[in-house]
Amino acid sequence: EAGVAQSPRYKIIEKRQSVAFWCNPISGHATLYWYQQILGQGPKLLIQFQNNGVVDDSQLPKDRFSAERLKGVDSTLKIQPAKLEDSAVYLCASSLVVTAEADTQYFGPGTRLTVL
Amino acid sequence: AQSVTQLDSQVPVFEEAPVELRCNYSSSVSVYLFWYVQYPNQGLQLLLKYLSGSTLVKGINGFEAEFNKSQTSFHLRKPSVHISDTAEYFCAVTRGGSYIPTFGRGTSLIVHP
Numbered sequence: 577e578a579g580v581a582q583s584p585r586y587k588i589i590e591k592r593q594s595v596a597f598w599c600n601p602i603s604g605h606a607t608l609y610w611y612q613q614i615l616g617q618g619p620k621l622l623i624q625f626q627n628n629g630v631v632d633d634s635q636l637p638k639d640r641f642s643a644e645r646l647k648g649v650d651s652t653l654k655i656q657p658a659k660l661e662d663s664a665v666y667l668c669a670s671s672l673v674v675t676a677e678a679d680t681q682y683f684g685p686g687t688r689l690t691v692l
Numbered sequence: 693a694q695s696v697t698q699l700d701s702q703v704p705v706f707e708e709a710p711v712e713l714r715c716n717y718s719s720s721v722s723v724y725l726f727w728y729v730q731y732p733n734q735g736l737q738l739l740l741k742y743l744s745g746s747t748l749v750k751g752i753n754g755f756e757a758e759f760n761k762s763q764t765s766f767h768l769r770k771p772s773v774h775i776s777d778t779a780e781y782f783c784a785v786t787r788g789g790s791y792i793p794t795f796g797r798g799t800s801l802i803v804h805p
Contacts, residue, residue: 580735618696618782618795619736632792667735681793683728683735 578602580684582668588690594656597687601650601670607631608645609681610653611667619667625651655689663691694719694785698796706804707775713768713799715783725766726784726793727757736782742766753777778803 581600589595601608607626611619622641624631627648636643640659645651655662665688669681699714717723724743728736740751747759757768766783783796 616797618784618797620795621792624792635792669735680738680741681736683737685733685735 580668580670580682582666582684582687584687585685586688586690588692589658590692591660592657594654595658595689596652596654597666597668597689599651599653599668599684601668602672602682605670605672605682606648607671607673607679608651609669609671610643610651611669613665613667613686615664622653658689658691660691663689665689694723694787694794696783696785696794696796698781698783698799700799701797702800702802704802704804705773708772710771711769711773711777711801713781713783713801715766715768715796717764717766717783717785719764719785719787721787723785723787725757725759726786727751727755727766727768728782728784728795729753730780730782730798732779739768739781773801773803775803775805777801 583598609624610622613619622636623633623643625645628645643653665686667686669683671679671681673679695718697716705711726741727739729739730736739755740749742749742759750756755770759766780798780800782798784793786793
């Protein structure tokens with residue numbers, strides 16, 4: 577079974593530029609998550625999708641971050657414009673069932689973003 | 693709101709020695725508890741989870757954790773570690789009715805030969 581795929585693995589941009597990350601979850605997984613992991617901290621949930629609908633985006637900085645999951649499969653996370661404090665690893669995860677509070681999440685390898 | 697405290701940022705240990713990584717949580721409602729491992733340049737992988745039932749949970753790679761409701765703890769243990777266990781370990785909690793997990797800051801386990 578293929579795991580969660582993410583690209584690119586690394587990205588370096590200058591502040592005020594735009595960047596996009598892509599995630600392809602495990603086939604058949606209904607729920608998709610985007611996390612931000614700042615160095616030295618645990619992952620923080622940015623947004624959760626259930627199929628192609630948003631379940632929770634309360635921690636997403638909507639003035640600069642956006643995300644979509646077209647057709648309920650793969651997803652993109654965009655930052656526009658980027659700030660220095662956005663430097664982090666962006667993790668995508670997916671889980672099988674809709675009621676995901678106790679379900680196992682499967683994580684991708686992450687995209688390491690450096691904003692200069 | 694729930695919170696997770698991992699009391700040790702770094703735990704050095706010699707190979708074949710036992711190890712305990714500590715995790716405490718705070719929540720006013722029932723919770724589900726998880727331990728994840730993150731190897732360098734990789735995503736998180738689930739080690740084990742507590743949902744209900746037996747308070748001693750066994751996971752992959754010889755790890756186990758014990759849920760202690762009175763002490764609000766969920767410490768991770770392994771009786772004999774290997775060099776390959778060197779990684780970052782994260783404790784996480786979700787509460788019933790909420791899909792938003794809260795992660796601790798992580799504990800770096802460093803196994804020396």
